[in-house]
Amino acid sequence: MGGGRLCGSDGSGAAGGRGDGGRANGGAGGTGGERSRARSAAAALTSLLALAATSLVAGPAVAKASSASCALARTPAHHSLGLDTWNTAYPRPVRSLDAVMVFLSFPDSAPRTTPAQLTADHFPATSAFFERASYGRFALRAHPQPAWVRMPKASTDYGIRRDWGAGQRRTFLRDALGAADRTVDFSRYDIVYLVADPDAPGVDSDATKVVNFAQPMTYDGTGLRRVVTVFEQHPPDRNVLAHETGHVFDLPDLYQRPVDGKGDWDTYVGDWDVMGSQFGLAPDLFAWHKWKLGWLATGDVRCVTRPEMITLEPVGAAPAPGGALGTRLAVVRTGAGTALAIEARGAAGNDRTTCTEGILLYRVRADTVSGGGPVEVIDTHPETEACWDRSVYPKLADAPLGVGETFTLAGGSGERIRIEVADRTATGAWTVKISTG
Numbered sequence: 129m130g131g132g133r134l135c136g137s138d139g140s141g142a143a144g145g146r147g148d149g150g151r152a153n154g155g156a157g158g159t160g161g162e163r164s165r166a167r168s169a170a171a172a173l174t175s176l177l178a179l180a181a182t183s184l185v186a187g188p189a190v191a192k193a194s195s196a197s198c199a200l201a202r203t204p205a206h207h208s209l210g211l212d213t214w215n216t217a218y219p220r221p222v223r224s225l226d227a228v229m230v231f232l233s234f235p236d237s238a239p240r241t242t243p244a245q246l247t248a249d250h251f252p253a254t255s256a257f258f259e260r261a262s263y264g265r266f267a268l269r270a271h272p273q274p275a276w277v278r279m280p281k282a283s284t285d286y287g288i289r290r291d292w293g294a295g296q297r298r299t300f301l302r303d304a305l306g307a308a309d310r311t312v313d314f315s316r317y318d319i320v321y322l323v324a325d326p327d328a329p330g331v332d333s334d335a336t337k338v339v340n341f342a343q344p345m346t347y348d349g350t351g352l353r354r355v356v357t358v359f360e361q362h363p364p365d366r367n368v369l370a371h372e373t374g375h376v377f378d379l380p381d382l383y384q385r386p387v388d389g390k391g392d393w394d395t396y397v398g399d400w401d402v403m404g405s406q407f408g409l410a411p412d413l414f415a416w417h418k419w420k421l422g423w424l425a426t427g428d429v430r431c432v433t434r435p436e437m438i439t440l441e442p443v444g445a446a447p448a449p450g451g452a453l454g455t456r457l458a459v460v461r462t463g464a465g466t467a468l469a470i471e472a473r474g475a476a477g478n479d480r481t482t483c484t485e486g487i488l489l490y491r492v493r494a495d496t497v498s499g500g501g502p503v504e505v506i507d508t509h510p511e512t513e514a515c516w517d518r519s520v521y522p523k524l525a526d527a528p529l530g531v532g533e534t535f536t537l538a539g540g541s542g543e544r545i546r547i548e549v550a551d552r553t554a555t556g557a558w559t560v561k562i563s564t565g
Contacts, residue, residue, distance in 0.1 A: 148207070148338040148375035148498060195429035198459035198467055199419075200494040207380035209502045210465070210494035211420040217353060218378040219318050221258065221266040222422040227319035227373075229272040230308045236282035237328040241362050246323055247272040249362060250369045257370045257402075260477045261413050262423045263447050268373065271317065276325070277307045283330030288359060290334035301339065301355065305347060315348040319376055321369070323358040335359045336368060338375040367406035379403050379417055380498030397505045398524030400473070400488060405520045412444045412478035414503065415457035415471040416492055430458045432470075435563040440470070440487065442556060444477030454557065460545050460564055465494040468537065468545055472558040473528055483515035486528030487549050487560055489535065508535045531558075 202210030214220055229250075231243040251270040258268050280303050287296035304322050305314075314320065324331050336359050344351030356372045358364075375381075382404035383393045399408035401417070418424045430438055441454040448454065458470040469492055474485045489506040496502040508529050513522035529535055529549045536546045546563040553559065 148340070148372075148381060195419075195426045195431050195459070197433075198429070198431035198461045200465055200467055200492065203465065203495040205495050205497045205502075207375070207378055207498040207502070208494050209380065209416065209420065209492055209496075211416075214422075215378050218376065220422055221262065221268070221377050224267040224269055225318040226269050226271060226316065227321060228312060228314070228317040229270060229321045229323055230304070230312060231273060231276050232279050232304055232307075232322060232324045233276040234279050234281070234283035234325060234328045234330070236284060236330070237325060239276060239325045240327045241325070243272055243274060243276065246326070246362065249360070249364045250358075253367075254369045254373065257367065257411075257478060258373070260444070260446075261418065262421070263451075263453060265423050266421075268319075273308075273312065275311075277304075277311070279303055279307060283325070283328035286330060288324075288330050288335045289332045292335055297339070301345075301357075305345065305352070305355070309347050313348050314352065315350040319373070320352060320355040321358055322355055323360075326360060326362045331359050333359050333361050333365075336372065338372055365406055367402050367408075367411055370411075371402050371406045374403050374413070374417075377421055379413075379420075380502050382501075382503050383499065384501060385499060392521060394521035394524070396501050397490070397503055398521035398527065399483065399519055400490075400505055400524070400527070401503070402478075407520050409515065409519055409525070410444075410473055410479040410482035412473075414469065414490065415443050416459075416469050416490075416503070418443070419457060424453070424456055428453045428456050430455050432458055432460050432562045432564060434565070435561065437550070437559065437561050439553065440472040440558045440560055442472045442474035442476050442479070442485075442558075444479035445474065445556065446477065458560070458562060460562065462491075462545075467492045470547060470560065470562065472560075474556055476556070483519055483525040484528055484530075486530045486533075487547065487558055488528045489537075489547065506535075506537070508533070 199212045200210040201212045202208045219225055229247060231246060233239050255268045255270060258266055286300040287293055338354055338356050340354045344353050354376065360368055380403060382397045382401055384396055394405055397404035399410050401414050402408060402411040415424060419429055438455055438458050440458065441456055443456055456471060460468040462468055469490050471488055473479055473482060473488045475482050491504045493502050505524050505527050507524055507527045509526045512526055514526035516522040519525035529547065531549050531552050534548045536544055538544055548561040549558060550561055551559040
């Protein structure tokens with residue numbers, strides 16, 4: 129199972145609001161025994177034909193197969209994956225953005241680490257993650273403060289925990305920002321990271337999250353709409369700050385939090401996006417997310433309305449010489465607010481530790497809230513799993529289709545979407561035939 133800790137959306141911020149969180153999970157799934165943990169020999173030798181019943185709805189007729197015709201409309205859902213417009217309440221990472229790191233100490237604990245050590249826990253790794261994910265089109269510039277900022281109260285007075293009481297969290301944020309304002313000019317920065325002393329007795333790493341304010345808090349003439357509160361241990365969870373920073377850019381949580389606190393967190397997307405698990409083996413952002421953020425342009429996305437043979441470049445691969453990306457995403461519109469996304473995943477860039485390579489399929493729902501399953505990876509090998517000792521959710525670790533394999537999705541009204549992986553090129557791209565109707 130992919131258990132462990134997770135910081136979800138809950139509570140209120142300093143002026144009311146909500147939190148968005150990242151999660152660490154305690155490791156791989158699997159319970160031992162001689163279960164099948166790889167694709168079957170038959171699947172490796174022959175073409176897989178899988179018919180999966182879904183709730184597909186026939187999309188609208190489109191005269192011109194432009195990517196705009198598959199761009200789902202943004203909805204009021206929190207962190208909606210509709211991308212026809214940008215929510216201007218969030219900074220869009222299509223330019224360089226500056227982030228200040230404020231280090232908070234408490235009167236009940238003498239720090240055993242330094243701000244420089246805590247900075248090295250997250251940077252340059254987080255900046256490098258986004259440089260690779262954006263194909264060099266976005267730079268996250270960190271500005272760590274050199275000294276601790278002393279909080280006025282003991283760490284235990286703030287009640288820091290995952291499901292944090294609104295009043296105590298409001299007090300913490302007001303105290304932290306007020307103390308930092310003596311030395312930090314907030315008007316110079318796009319993003320604020322509040323990093324607590326990890327060894328203070330009242331600090332709980334489960335409380336790491338983004339807090340969105342219902343009403344901006346004004347410092348140095350700048351209205352702060354959200355801050356990232358970091359309570360990570362030292363060293364921290366892998367990619368945790370990349371996940372939290374994704375929320376700053378209006379990306380949703382892709383995990384589910386079991387109601388009873390038990391069971392798997394990773395059943396929606398498994399290893400396949402850092403917004404699902406920062407421990408994923410293939411944590412690069414989905415191509416749909418890259419399209420939303422502005423890193424994929426119209427020419428990099430193909431909207432499919434009739435049978436087509438498409439060459440897909442792996443999502444994590446660097447651009448070709450000259451900066452050309454090639455096609456990174458194919459989309460079949462399945463309803464007013466839904467789509468099937470098709471992309472290639474390979475061992476490159478942020479995905480260099482991936483368990484399997486191939487063509488990944490996933491459903492996108494624009495009206496589903498963060499944490500509610502706005503993205504759902506389709507398991508094209510439902511009878512097998514892979515990388516049980518490393519994957520956060522082995523059942524989805526072998527979700528992609530390989531060369532020679534076919535997968536068909538069927539809707540309730542006779543619609544069919546058929547994906548055939550025909551070949552892989554010498555450069556690592558995948559040739560895919562997509563049939564609709």
